[in-house]
Amino acid sequence: MKAESKETTKAALLKSGRRIIVEKGYNHTGIQEVLQDVGVPKGSFYHFFSSKEDFGLAIINYDADIHARVVEQYLGDTTLSPLSRIRRYFDDKLKEFKSLRYREGCLFGNLSQEMADQNERFRARLQEVLAQWRDRFAHCLQEAQAAGEISSQWNAQELAEYCLNSWEGALLQMKVTKSDKSLKAFIKVTFETVLKP
Amino acid sequence: MKAESKETTKAALLKSGRRIIVEKGYNHTGIQEVLQDVGVPKGSFYHFFSSKEDFGLAIINYDADIHARVVEQYLGDTTLSPLSRIRRYFDDKLKEFKSLRYREGCLFGNLSQEMADQNERFRARLQEVLAQWRDRFAHCLQEAQAAGEISSQWNAQELAEYCLNSWEGALLQMKVTKSDKSLKAFIKVTFETVLKP
Secondary structure (H helix, E strand, C coil): CCHHHHHHHHHHHHHHHHHHHHHHCCCCCCHHHHHHHHCCCHHHHHHHCCCHHHHHHHHHHHHHHHHHHHHHHHHCCCCCCHHHHHHHHHHHHHHHHHHCCCCCCCHHHHHHHHHCCCCHHHHHHHHHHHHHHHHHHHHHHHHHHHCCCCCCCCCHHHHHHHHHHHHHHHHHHHHHHCCCHHHHHHHHHHHHHHCCC | CCHHHHHHHHHHHHHHHHHHHHHHCCCCCCHHHHHHHHCCCHHHHHHHCCCHHHHHHHHHHHHHHHHHHHHHHHHCCCCCCHHHHHHHHHHHHHHHHHHCCCCCCCHHHHHHHHHCCCCHHHHHHHHHHHHHHHHHHHHHHHHHHHCCCCCCCCCHHHHHHHHHHHHHHHHHHHHHHCCCHHHHHHHHHHHHHHCCC
8 A cells, every 4th residue: 555545544544534424423323334335345444444533533633733724814814804704603614513504513512412431532532622622712712802792701711612602502402303493593692692792 | 011110111221222223323332231231121112112213202292391491490590690501501512521531422413414314204304303402592592682781683593503513513423423522612603702792
């Protein structure tokens, strides 16, 4: 196997695993299903990953990298005001979930729910990933405070924690109702009560 | 088997199944584990439940009944103002999760996350249970609006939806961080910004 095709196979396994796990959960996903989806033999899988657990953690890291880049594209876009960047992020996510017919939700939220009590390595890594997301939002909320777009009475970290947790809860409800009602309620109430001057 | 001991066995199976599923999830829970926990043979299980799916749905109904009674105890307590009842509900839930060392979370939230994309019967039933919870909260929020405790600019249903989804998201984060930080942030921000006169 050439170095390039090695990387391609690894990426294909991560991508396929991510897609299956975000829908079915970690415990309910079989390695065999991923192998069939990608069209590679078992040996190829174990060349890259020592175990299913190792694979699951690699998927979290793979998705965390993509997620961090996307978040940066939005929150680092200085052509918009800090609060407008946050608003655009949620508005676009709503459209994305609509196109997914309100399935999947957030990989980190799903795995947190499923694995936090079951696997300490997953729990610890998910805690880090969610904390990085919160920190990036808190930074943007601080900018919004400095710009006078939202009240400075709040600790930006606490506010970011509140908003992102509430978003995760809205995604959960979206999956159950198969509608954007909960995401719209989140955006409306958040920007009209919590994130106010 | 006497009628009384039949009911006891059924209740023991539901209670044990609930306890195991809230921690491990539905897919990861084996009927065998429940049988061992309760100490009854397989035949006894299939006397009460036609399948694992049937058992899972019965557990949702079992927990929904308990949950509705608890919610009613809080929100129907007219010795307190409507908003104080809601506040006491969340304050006491926080203490309960502390005593559980921030494990488990909400059975309905967990199963929604895990099963909404996987099983239409689970999804539909969970949607009903969560809607009943929201309706009860909306009713109390309407009372709070009538009493002038919170602003009347909001549709009480939308506000209830927002608050309960945000709570579910805070529970998810609680499971990952194994701390009450997210629940405290939820209570603080909700009662100081969203639920205001």
